[in-house]
Amino acid sequence: MKEYAKLSLGLFPTPLHRLPNVSRVLGTNVWIKRDDLTGVGLGGNKVRKLEYLLAEAKAQGYELVMTTGQAQSNHAMLTAACALKVGMEPVLVLKKRGICTRRGNQVLNHLMGVDVRFVDSDSYDDIYAEMDRIAREEKHKPVYKIPCGGSNALGALGYVDCVREIAAQGQHFDHIVCPCGSGGTAAGVFLGAALYLPDAQVTAATVDSDPFDKIVAEIMRGSIELLGGGIPLPEMHFED
Numbered sequence: 001m002k003e004y005a006k007l008s009l010g011l012f013p014t015p016l017h018r019l020p021n022v023s024r025v026l027g028t029n030v031w032i033k034r035d036d037l038t039g040v041g042l043g044g045n046k047v048r049k050l051e052y053l054l055a056e057a058k059a060q061g062y063e064l065v066m067t068t069g070q071a072q073s074n075h076a077m078l079t080a081a082c083a084l085k086v087g088m089e090p091v092l093v094l095k096k097r098g099i100c101t102r103r104g105n106q107v108l109n110h111l112m113g114v115d116v117r118f119v120d121s122d123s124y125d126d127i128y129a130e131m132d133r134i135a136r137e138e139k140h141k142p143v144y145k146i147p148c149g150g151s152n153a154l155g156a157l158g159y160v161d162c163v164r165e166i167a168a169q170g171q172h173f174d175h176i177v178c179p180c181g182s183g184g185t186a187a188g189v190f191l192g193a194a195l196y197l198p199d200a201q202v203t204a205a206t207v208d209s210d211p212f213d214k215i216v217a218e219i220m221r222g223s224i225e226l227l228g229g230g231i232p233l234p235e236m237h238f239e240d
């Protein structure tokens with residue numbers, strides 16, 4: 001399989017913790033992969049994707065990193081934090097939805113001095129058009145654009161690595177449950193499990209009614225191609 005350069009942004013491996021109370025209530029052993037402890041900002045799953053995405057941005061000579069999300073997007077905040085860490089300038093073009101005032105992740109964006117722009121629209125087409133407009137305005141600086149959630153073929157490789165990391169931690173798991181918001185985590189976990197924990201069943205818990213079977217399959221196809229092909233598309237299983 002092909003390997004891709006990644007930056008070292010987070011603190012890996014993250015710990016695996018057994019949850020004694022949840023395990024007692026559910027009558028089965030439940031463990032959590034502590035990707036809230038990735039060590040940048042307030043932590044979170046986007047750091048693994050950004051290690052690949054920002055490595056590509058750096059290698060290709062980009063200076064400005066632009067991404068999007070809701071006003072309180074963890075992905076946007078972590079993109080800004082990671083970009084600043086590696087000397088790149090972040091611009092966040094966010095949906096003017098949810099809490100846009102200086103609360104939550106907007107406090108962190110403010111503390112980091114990030115250039116945040118809001119777009120009053122529900123459509124990511126409008127947002128991506130605004131990103132293109134700003135990119136043209138900044139034409140003296142090449143702009144690397146990261147999609148919502150960092151969920152593309154390259155970003156998802158971060159969660160392929162996460163499953164390899166879980167396998168190396170040696171604990172046996174019958175079942176892995178991961179969140180599914182923009183699809184990159186689920187794509188990486190389905191693919192990573194097929195490669196490194198083929199006996200584990202994977203369920204992705206979806207946060208809304210987007211057509212995740214299509215979205216996640218599309219990301220996985222791209223990731224498989226990046227890895228050099230020849231891997232059958234893994235089965236997907238979603239729960240609301």
Ligand SMILES: *Cc1c(COP(=O)(O)O)cnc(C)c1O
Nearest residue numbers: 074149179180181182183184185
């Ligand atoms: C982004 C995010 C998710 C969902 O991950 P996706 O790769 O976007 O599907 C889950 N939990 C938290 C805390 C997140 O920030």
